[in-house]
Structures are given as structure tokens and as C-alpha cells.
Amino acid sequence: MKINKGLSTYASMLALTGGLLAASGVQAQSEDTECIAPAKPGGGYDLTCRLAANGLDKTGMIDTPMAVTYMPGGIGAVAYNHVNGVRDDDPNLIVAASTGAAVNLALGKFGQYDADDVRWLGALGVDYGAIVVNADAPWQSLDELMKDLKANPGDIAFGAGGTVGSQDWMKAALTAKSADLSPRKLKYVSFEGGGEALAALLGDHIQVFTGDLSELKSQLESGKIRVLASLSEERMGGPYADIPTAAEQGYDVQWPIWRGYYMGPNVSDEAYQTWVQRMKELSESQKFAELRKDRGLFPMSRFGPEFNDYVLDQVDQFESLAKEVGLKQ
Amino acid sequence: MFDFLIHGFDVALSPLNLGLALLGALLGTLFGALPGIGPINGIAILMPLAYTLGLPAESALILLAAIYTGAEYGGRMSSILLNVPGDAGAVMTTLDGHPLAKKGLAGPALGLSAVSSFVGATIAIIGLTLFAPLLAEVAVMFGPAEFFALMVFAFASMSVMMGKDPVKTAIGAVLGILIGTVGVDSSTGVLRYTFGLPELYDGIDFVVMIIGLFAISEILLMLEHANRKDGNDGLPPLGRVFVSLKEVLACKWTMGRSGLIGFIIGILPGTGASVGGAVAYTTEKRLSDKDNSFGTGNMRGLAAPEAANNASAVGSFVPMLTLGIPGSGTTAVLLGALMLYNITPGPMMFSERPEVAGGLIASLYIGNIVLLALNLPLAGVFARVLTIPRWVLVPGIAILAFVGVFQLHSNLAAIYLMLIIGVFGYLLRKLGFSLAPVILGYVLGGLMEQNLRRALSISGGDLGILWQSGISLGLWIAALALLLLPWLLPKLWQAKTSKA
Numbered sequence: 001m002k003i004n005k006g007l008s009t010y011a012s013m014l015a016l017t018g019g020l021l022a023a024s025g026v027q028a029q030s031e032d033t034e035c036i037a038p039a040k041p042g043g044g045y046d047l048t049c050r051l052a053a054n055g056l057d058k059t060g061m062i063d064t065p066m067a068v069t070y071m072p073g074g075i076g077a078v079a080y081n082h083v084n085g086v087r088d089d090d091p092n093l094i095v096a097a098s099t100g101a102a103v104n105l106a107l108g109k110f111g112q113y114d115a116d117d118v119r120w121l122g123a124l125g126v127d128y129g130a131i132v133v134n135a136d137a138p139w140q141s142l143d144e145l146m147k148d149l150k151a152n153p154g155d156i157a158f159g160a161g162g163t164v165g166s167q168d169w170m171k172a173a174l175t176a177k178s179a180d181l182s183p184r185k186l187k188y189v190s191f192e193g194g195g196e197a198l199a200a201l202l203g204d205h206i207q208v209f210t211g212d213l214s215e216l217k218s219q220l221e222s223g224k225i226r227v228l229a230s231l232s233e234e235r236m237g238g239p240y241a242d243i244p245t246a247a248e249q250g251y252d253v254q255w256p257i258w259r260g261y262y263m264g265p266n267v268s269d270e271a272y273q274t275w276v277q278r279m280k281e282l283s284e285s286q287k288f289a290e291l292r293k294d295r296g297l298f299p300m301s302r303f304g305p306e307f308n309d310y311v312l313d314q315v316d317q318f319e320s321l322a323k324e325v326g327l328k329q
Numbered sequence: 330m331f332d333f334l335i336h337g338f339d340v341a342l343s344p345l346n347l348g349l350a351l352l353g354a355l356l357g358t359l360f361g362a363l364p365g366i367g368p369i370n371g372i373a374i375l376m377p378l379a380y381t382l383g384l385p386a387e388s389a390l391i392l393l394a395a396i397y398t399g400a401e402y403g404g405r406m407s408s409i410l411l412n413v414p415g416d417a418g419a420v421m422t423t424l425d426g427h428p429l430a431k432k433g434l435a436g437p438a439l440g441l442s443a444v445s446s447f448v449g450a451t452i453a454i455i456g457l458t459l460f461a462p463l464l465a466e467v468a469v470m471f472g473p474a475e476f477f478a479l480m481v482f483a484f485a486s487m488s489v490m491m492g493k494d495p496v497k498t499a500i501g502a503v504l505g506i507l508i509g510t511v512g513v514d515s516s517t518g519v520l521r522y523t524f525g526l527p528e529l530y531d532g533i534d535f536v537v538m539i540i541g542l543f544a545i546s547e548i549l550l551m552l553e554h555a556n557r558k559d560g561n562d563g564l565p566p567l568g569r570v571f572v573s574l575k576e577v578l579a580c581k582w583t584m585g586r587s588g589l590i591g592f593i594i595g596i597l598p599g600t601g602a603s604v605g606g607a608v609a610y611t612t613e614k615r616l617s618d619k620d621n622s623f624g625t626g627n628m629r630g631l632a633a634p635e636a637a638n639n640a641s642a643v644g645s646f647v648p649m650l651t652l653g654i655p656g657s658g659t660t661a662v663l664l665g666a667l668m669l670y671n672i673t674p675g676p677m678m679f680s681e682r683p684e685v686a687g688g689l690i691a692s693l694y695i696g697n698i699v700l701l702a703l704n705l706p707l708a709g710v711f712a713r714v715l716t717i718p719r720w721v722l723v724p725g726i727a728i729l730a731f732v733g734v735f736q737l738h739s740n741l742a743a744i745y746l747m748l749i750i751g752v753f754g755y756l757l758r759k760l761g762f763s764l765a766p767v768i769l770g771y772v773l774g775g776l777m778e779q780n781l782r783r784a785l786s787i788s789g790g791d792l793g794i795l796w797q798s799g800i801s802l803g804l805w806i807a808a809l810a811l812l813l814l815p816w817l818l819p820k821l822w823q824a825k826t827s828k829a
């Protein structure tokens with residue numbers, strides 16, 4: 001009977017995990033609402049989906065919790081194709097997106113589909129780009145850095161968590177451009193995620209890190225970095241109150257990183273409006289404001305057609321920038 | 330100075346947290362044991378649950394950290410029993426772990442790997458407690474050029490695995506590097522070998538690679554032999570169940586050295602348990618493989634990667650806790666969990682939130698003891714898995730992996746890819762290739778290329794940057810020594826003796 005004991009232990013191990021997986025699988029197929037995170041678990045898109053799911057749940061705006069499913073691949077392209085080709089009219093499905101998705105659309109990386117092939121729903125929060133240097137660096141302001149950069153572009157290496165052409169690179173490129181320096185002259189090093197780039201900044205391997213405000217909170221407290229500028233319209237509050245914007249230092253760069261959602265192209269107007277209304281209400285509620293703050297995001301209120309236009313405009317802008325620097329013909 | 334730790338033990342020993350550490354250890358062992366889930370996904374899936382349950386921050390972190398360390402214990406099981414690595418850190422464990430199981434020593438192998446895991450992790454936790462802030466300073470000294478030199482060193486240390494057929498080992502490693510190049514190029518964003526398929530943009534997933542290469546190819550081999558009646562479907566005789574104290578003691582230095590190597594490599598952001606395991610294994614083979622029995626079921630060959638991968642897992646907490654920089658994919662997810670609780674890791678955390686920092690470290694000590702207590706007596710039970718015919722077991726694992734991979738991709742492309750890689754792995758095995766160099770090439774090649782290109786974009790194309798710093802120069806010299814000494818030493822020896 002020893003064999004049976006071993007067998008049953010293992011079988012129950014399998015059953016347990018199988019059950020766990022099956023349970024979430026079943027959830028995704030029911031009639032309830034669903035959010036697709038076009039990435040692996042644990043990334044930014046996962047958090048974007050969870051932001052909507054937890055918000056809708058905590059405010060009691062939906063009865064059964066929203067399911068979050070993962071569809072990694074093609075930095076979001078696989079999910080984009082899926083929503084266009086397969087679940088194009090699902091009234092209960094939203095997909096997480098961000099400024100990064102708009103950049104990829106502009107570069108034509110989502111295959112045959114364009115930015116106007118889905119219905120953009122709205123954003124529930126926004127983060128802003130930041131220009132960061134090591135605390136021991138010689139530059140005290142963005143202006144000092146930019147003047148130095150124009151004089152010796154080869155001596156200052158920028159780095160961030162994305163490839164050339166990604167939204168992280170765009171921050172560096174636009175900053176250079178605002179100082180009349182061609183982004184093609186910029187020395188840019190791409191890392192695997194903002195964390196590695198930050199480590200390289202702390203170790204003095206790169207001189208400038210173009211990150212996001214929300215990921216800098218702990219470093220700000222430790223005093224190991226200096227944030228020369230936030231790429232926002234106005235100064236942000238809380239721990240970021242002392243950080244000047246690029247604009248107030250005479251450089252016209254803004255880089256909002258919105259966290260939003262889209263729906264399939266053939267979703268009915270009624271279903272679309274229901275979701276727009278839902279998102280609006282959610283973003284105005286007090287409970288949600290706390291959730292948003294916990295995730296280091298700032299409020300953003302653009303929904304429905306207004307958001308749709310905003311995204312399409314943005315994609316156009318990125319496209320012309322990409323052409324200008326030779327990333328796209 | 331260690332107030333935070335005393336406070337931490339207070340926190341970790343509360344009934345709720347102790348229970349969560351136990352639960353986490355169990356779940357983690359399970360996640361690690363089943364290929365296709367792994368610690369990253371296990372934690373990412375359970376993290377929202379912990380948050381929704383309203384667990385306080387330190388309890389959630391204790392649960393998630395226990396899952397992480399548990400997974401490093403669990404990963405060895407399918408490596409030893411089935412020759413299918415359960416997670417990235419357990420690739421090297423297959424090399425000697427599975428041959429031991431084939432000899433009927435599955436029980437002792439599992440027991441020894443549990444002890445090695447414990448020793449490795451304990452070394453790393455003590456290192457974490459004593460030197461974390463100091464080590465973090467050293468970790469950031471590793472820039473792209475230093476990482477490139479480290480990868481060169483890792484490849485050089487693999488030369489010891491060349492074994493009987495150096496050409497095939499080299500070809501295998503190159504094939505692995507090739508597979509690793511598929512996807513969006515990480516520095517320019519250019520698509521490489523994606524054939525217009527968006528499913529390939531992100532490259533080939535580690536789980537897809539492992540299951541295809543190891544499990545599917547195994548099934549194909551079994552199918553081939555299905556009609557052959559040789560009276561035995563590969564069942565090894567089940568010998569004794571427990572590892573003897575003598576066997577453990579024989580590996581004590583191996584465990585110590587490998588734990589140290591694993592810890593140091595784990596601290597460096599971006600390298601993980603797989604690199605730690607590989608360097609520890611090859612170092613150990615060089616130091617203690619007197620009769621050339623590594624790869625055929627040597628106890629030391631099993632103890633080395635097991636001590637190292639657990640030490641690496643703990644080591645990756647150093648940059649996360651002290652700098653807020655994740656040292657591995659799993660700590661990146663843990664960092665996300667901390668943010669969810671509005672806790673910002675960094676040096677301030679030890680003074681501002683001692684219950685979180687101390688509680689986590691204390692729970693690592695406790696979790697490890699729990700895991701050893703859980704794994705030692707159960708080794709015999711787990712070993713009996715082998716009495717299930719392999720034609721049930723391996724396809725069963727593959728089916729579970731299919732479900733797991735589909736769950737994480739919501740897409741059949743990953744499954745097809747897994748099957749294609751399976752056929753590829755089968756062909757390699759038929760041609761007499763060993764699979765470990767392929768996997769190592771795949772893991773290390775990507776890191777090596779990325780860091781080389783980063784270093785060169787920093788220097789503007791000047792190769793000098795690669796050996797400018799003391800760290801990288803030291804690694805280059807060590808790599809050269811690894812390659813040349815085995816060839817030079819016998820000659821010098823000969824010259825000496827002939828003179829005499």
C-alpha cells in the first residue's frame with residue numbers, strides 16, 4: 001500500500017494545482033466582466049487591470065469580481081489582434097493599454113491594425129516621466145544638463161528600461177529635441193526594465209535615467225538620486241513637490257504615461273457608453289482615489305470619445321517623431 | 330543594530346504569520362515542483378489574493394517570500410525524478426540528480442538536495458542579515474561591462490562540461506544562443522527571427538523552452554520505444570529512502586562553497602538562480618570531480634547547484650530590500666506587492682518599517698527550517714512517484730504544463746511552439762547532444778549579448794570599456810585561467826618532472 005500512498009500524495013498535489021488553474025480558467029469564460037492584461041502576470045498591465053478590477057469591486061459597481069486574464073506576446077500586439085479578430089464585439093471585455101501601446105501603434109508594430117481599429121475607453125490614472133541623475137552628478141538643474149549635453153553629447157549616456165523607439169526612449173529623445181539636439185546624436189542605453197537602469201545610474205555606468213515618477217519614491221527618500229525635472233504639465237504634490245517641471249526650466253517636454261483601456265471595434269454604442277459611465281464614476285469616487293494613490297498614479301480624467309481623440313492624436317505625434325529620427329519611413 | 334531582526338522574529342512568530350509561512354512553503358514547493366508555473370507566476374497569481382484578503386503588509390510579504398523560497402526547493406523534484414527541470418534554477422540539478430534516481434537513489438538524492446538547499450539558503454540569509462547594505466553598494470558597481478565579463482566567465486567555466494564530445498557541447502550552446510535571439514531586439518527594437526508572427530515578438534518563453542526541450546522530447550523517446558518489449562519501462566529499482574549523515578558530511582564543503590557562489594551571483598541585479606547554479610556546478614566539477622563521475626550521479630554534482638540556486642534566490646533580496654531594485658523576475662513581482670501596500674523599499678525601510686524588513690528576514694530563517702523539516706521526511710514519499718510508470722508520469726506533467734502555459738498566454742501559439750521545440754529536442758537527443766548546454770546558451774547568451782551592446786553604446790563603440798574596471802579585468806583573467814590552466818598545468822608538471 002506504500003505505492004498507493006505515494007500516488008495519492010502526488011495525485012492530490014496535481015489536483016490542487018490543476019484546480020487552482022481550472023478555477024481561474026472557468027472564471028474567465030463566464031458572462032462576467034473581464035480585463036485582459038496583454039502581458040505576463042506581475043507587470044504594469046497586470047496592475048492596470050487590477051486597478052480597474054479592485055476599484056470596481058471596492059466601490060461595489062459590479063456584483064461579481066472582474067476576471068483578469070493574461071495574453072502576453074508582441075508587447076501587446078497579440079491581444080490587439082485577438083480583440084480585433086476574435087472578440088471584436090464582446091460587451092464585457094476591456095483590455096489594458098498605456099502610452100507604450102500608443103508608441104507601438106505609431107511604429108506599426110501591431111501588424112495590420114491601426115490605432116483607430118479599437119474603441120478607446122478611458123484612463124484611470126497617469127504617471128509622468130522624470131529626468132534623473134545620480135546625487136553626486138555635477139548638474140543641479142535641467143538647464144545645466146542640457147547645456148552640457150549640447151556641448152558634449154558623446155559624454156553623457158542616457159538609459160532607461162525600454163528599447164530605442166519605446167516610450168522610455170521617447171522621453172530621452174523628446175528632451176534632447178527640446179534643446180534643439182537631434183535625438184540621433186543621443187547616446188541611449190536600453191535596459192531590461194527600469195530597475196536595472198536605475199541600478200546602472202546608482203553605479204555611475206549611465207549618467208541620466210529617464211524613468212517614471214512613481215518608481216522613484218524610495219530613491220528620493222534615500223537621497224541617492226536627484227530628479228532634475230518632471231515631465232508633467234505642473235508640479236506634482238506629495239513627495240514630488242520640490243521637483244520642478246521641465247517647462248518651468250524652459251524646456252517644453254511633457255510625458256504623461258497613462259494607464260487606460262480599450263474595447264473591441266464592434267462593441268455596441270450602448271455597451272461602450274455603459275463602460276464610459278462606469279469609468280467616470282469610478283475615477284471620481286473617494287475609495288478609488290486611495291487605490292490610485294497607493295499605486296503611485298495621479299488622476300487623469302479623459303473618457304469616451306474625448307479619450308479616443310486624445311490617443312489618436314498622440315499616435316499621430318509619435319509617428320511624426322519616429323519618421324523624423326528615422327525609426328519609420 | 331539588530332533591533333529590526335529581534336522585532337522581526339516577534340512578528341514572524343505570531344500564529345498567523347507562522348501559519349502563512351507554512352502555507353507558503355507548501356504552495357511554493359508545489360509551484361516549483363510543477364513545471365509550467367514556477368515562482369514568478371505563482372507569486373503573481375497569489376499576490377492579488379493576499380491583498381484582497383486584507384492581510385497586513387508584513388504577513389503578505391512573509392507568505393510571498395515563503396512561496397519564493399519554497400519554489401526553489403520544489404524545483405529540484407521533477408529535475409531529479411523526471412529529468413524535467415521544475416524552474417530555471419533547477420536546470421543543473423538534472424545533470425546528477427536524475428542519474429542518481431536512475432540508480433535507485435531517488436530518496437537520498439531528494440534528501441541531500443533538501444539539506445543542500447537549506448545550507449545554501451542559510452548561508453545567504455546570514456549574509457543578507459549581516460551585510461545587506463554593504464553588498465548593495467558592491468552590486469551597483471556591476472555595470473554592463475562587468476556583467477559581460479561575468480558572462481564570459483560563466484561560458485568559460487562551462488568548458489569543463491565539454492566532456493566526451495566537446496564539439497557537440499559547443500554546438501548545443503550555440504543553438505541555445507540562437508534560440509535566445511528570437512524576438513524584439515532589446516536595444517534597437519528591431520524584430521529578429523519573428524517571421525511576422527506577433528507571438529514571437531517577446532521571444533521564446535523559458536517554460537515553453539524547458540517543457541518542449543525536456544518533457545516533450547522525453548515523450549517522443551518513450552513513444553519510439555513503446556513497442557519494444559524489453560520487459561522494463563525504465564523503472565529504476567527503489568533503493569534506500571534516506572540520505573545518510575556520511576553522504577551529507579561528504580558534501581559539506583561543496584554546499585558551503587556553492588552557497589557562497591550562489592549568494593554572490595544572486596545579489597547582482599539581472600542574473601538569477603540559473604546562472605548561480607551553473608557557475609557553482611562547474612566550479613565544483615573542477616574542484617572535486619576526481620574520478621570524472623559528474624554527470625553520472627555524483628552527490629556533489631547534485632549538492633552544488635541545489636545550494637547555489639537557493640542562495641541566489643535569497644541573494645536577490647539584497648538589492649530589492651536595500652535599493653528597491655529587483656534582483657530577479659520574482660523579486661520584481663514582490664516589489665510590486667510592496668508598492669501595493671505603499672511601502673517603498675530602500676535603506677529607510679529598516680528604520681521606518683522594521684516590522685516589514687525584519688519580519689521578512691526572520692520569516693526567511695523560519696521558512697527555511699520549515700522547508701527542511703517538510704522535505705527531509707517526505708523525500709521517501711516523493712521518491713515513490715517513480716513507481717508510477719513513466720508513460721503516465723511524463724505525459725501527465727506535460728499536460729499540466731500545457732494547462733499552465735495556456736493559462737498564462739490565453740493563446741495556442743505557445744503550445745504549438747512547445748511541440749516544435751519538443752521535436753527539436755528529440756532530434757538533438759537522438760543525435761547524442763546533451764540538453765544542458767542548449768539551455769545554458771539560451772539563458773546566458775541573451776544576457777551576454779545585451780550587456781555587450783549596452784557597454785558598447787555607453788563607450789560609443791570603444792572595446793576598451795570591457796576590461797577597464799578592476800572587476801571586469803579580474804573576471805577576464807579568471808576566465809582565461811579557466812580555459813588555459815587545464816591545458817597548461819599538465820605540461821608544466823611534465824616539464825618539472827622530466828627535469829628532476
